[in-house]
Amino acid sequence: MKIRCIIVDDEPLAIEVIESYINRLENIEIVAKCSNALKAFEILKKEPVDLIFLDIQMPKLTGLDFVKTLQNPPKVIITTAYRDYALEGYELNVVDYLLKPISFERFLKAVSRVYHTEISPETTQTTDIESEEAYIYLKADKKMVKVQLRDILYIESLKDYVRVKTSDKEVITHQKISYLEEKLPEECFLRIHRSFIVALKKVETYSATSIEVPGKELPIGRLYKDQVLEVLNAKHQI
Numbered sequence: 001m002k003i004r005c006i007i008v009d010d011e012p013l014a015i016e017v018i019e020s021y022i023n024r025l026e027n028i029e030i031v032a033k034c035s036n037a038l039k040a041f042e043i044l045k046k047e048p049v050d051l052i053f054l055d056i057q058m059p060k061l062t063g064l065d066f067v068k069t070l071q072n073p074p075k076v077i078i079t080t081a082y083r084d085y086a087l088e089g090y091e092l093n094v095v096d097y098l099l100k101p102i103s104f105e106r107f108l109k110a111v112s113r114v115y116h117t118e119i120s121p122e123t124t125q126t127t128d129i130e131s132e133e134a135y136i137y138l139k140a141d142k143k144m145v146k147v148q149l150r151d152i153l154y155i156e157s158l159k160d161y162v163r164v165k166t167s168d169k170e171v172i173t174h175q176k177i178s179y180l181e182e183k184l185p186e187e188c189f190l191r192i193h194r195s196f197i198v199a200l201k202k203v204e205t206y207s208a209t210s211i212e213v214p215g216k217e218l219p220i221g222r223l224y225k226d227q228v229l230e231v232l233n234a235k236h237q238i
Contacts, residue, residue: 002029003114004048008040008063009055009079014100018053018079021107027137027144028111037066049074051095051114056080067092077110112139136183138164138173145171149188153213155180155197167214192228193221206232 005028007018015033022028031047034040036058043049052074056063063080067073076094079102096110115137134149151166157177164171164180181191191197192211202213208229211218220228 002027003050004029004031005051005053006030006032006034006040006043006049007053008034008037008058008066009053010035010058011055014055014079017102018107021102021104024104024142025108025111025144027146037061037063040066041069044070044074051075051077053077053079056082064088064092067094075114077114108139108142108144112137112144115144138171138175140171140173145173147171149184150201152189152199153202154199154216154218155189157195165216190228190231192224193219194223196221200231200235203232 005022007015007030009015009018012035019030019033022030028051031049032040032043034043037054038060040052040054054063054067054076056078057080061069063078067076076092078094078097079100080098081100083099095113098106098110136147136149137144138147139145147164147166151168153165153167155177156163156165158172160174160176161172162175162177162180164173177191177195177197181189181197184197188200189197190200196218198211198213198218203211204214205212206220208225209220211220211228211232
C-alpha cells in the first residue's frame, strides 16, 4: 500500500522540488498540492492522507499553527528555510525537520523515518506477521523496498549492511543487524548468532549447532546457544 501524501507550501518551486523527489520513489503518491494550510485542511476532510510535507511560513495560517488545529494529524515532515522553529516542530511530534534547500539524500532520510514507524516496537509486538499489513521498508539501490515480514527467511549481518533473505528475493541495505533485532517482533524472529536472525516459522530442522531454513543452513553462535535451544524446544514442546 502506498503512502498518500500532500505537499503544502506557498512557493511553487519548493513544491516542484518535493514533487520531483517523490516521483523517484515507488511507494509514495501525491494526493494534492496546496499553496496554503486552509486548502490542505479542506483536502484532509475529503481524502485519507498518511503524510504531509509542510512549510511553516505561509499566508493566512502558519504550518505549525495548522498542525495544532488537527485532532488526529497525519505524519508531518516540516520543509522550511527557518531554523528557529525546530524545537516547536519536534514538540508537535513531527517526523523530521528539513531545511531548504533540501537535498534528495536528506529528503530520503526523512521519508525512511516514516517507513520505520511501521515497525516500531509499539506496533509490531501485537502484529500478526501473516497479515498483509505486517511489513518493513528497506533502502536498497536508492529505492525503498517493501518486504512482507511473513516472507523473511533470515537476516544476515554484512558489517555495516544486512542481507534480508526471503523465499524469492534478497535485499541488501545499509543497516545494523541490532537495529532490526530491536524492531522486529521477538515472538516471530530470533537472534541465533552475532551475524544471523532467523524467522521462527521458517525453521525446518535444528540441532545444538545449526538451524535449517529453506535453502540455507545457519550456524548457532556459542553465546546464543542456550537461549536459542530454550526458545526452539519450548515452541516444539520438547
